[in-house]
Amino acid sequence: MRRDTKIVLSVVAAIPTVILSVAALCSWALAHGASEAWRLPFRLLCHGLPHRSFELFDVAMPLCARCVGVYVGLLAGLALFPLLSKLQERVMRTGALVAVLPLAIDGLTQLTGLRESTNELRVMTGLLAGLAFGLWVLSAVERRDDTALAAP
DSSP states (O other), X not given: OOHHHHHHHHHHHHHHHHHHHHHHHHHHXXXXXXXXGGGGGGGGTOOOOGGGXXXXXXXXXXSOHHHHHHHHHHHHHHHHHHHHTTSOHHHHHHHHHHHHHHHXXXXXXXXXXXXXXXXXXXXXXXXXXXXXXXXXXXXXXHHOOHHHHSOO
């Protein structure tokens, strides 16, 4: 794995790691009597509706099941990249676009009132999309053409 790819891996992995860790800490704090105001910063990332969220420490997490799936999937995609690093960036990009379709269909059919999704389906579609995105991001960095970046 190239040095640039390792740097991007570290930075990109830090984002979902921090978000999921702080969400877990928030859930723990809420379970121990903290104010509901602790949920407010998460509203910048997610609607956090309690009936669409997993419970942790017997309280609803401040992130919905789909967002948790996306973040966990992203970490999984980053972790799996060394095993699949030989795939072309174009293949990974196409895979990421295809992987987002179930998430989009699930979200749009729910939004339009055609049906109500389940947390299990939300997390699975989020996992798939996050996994594919993690693989794509690293493949794009790993396979980029250094000569295209050079100044003329």
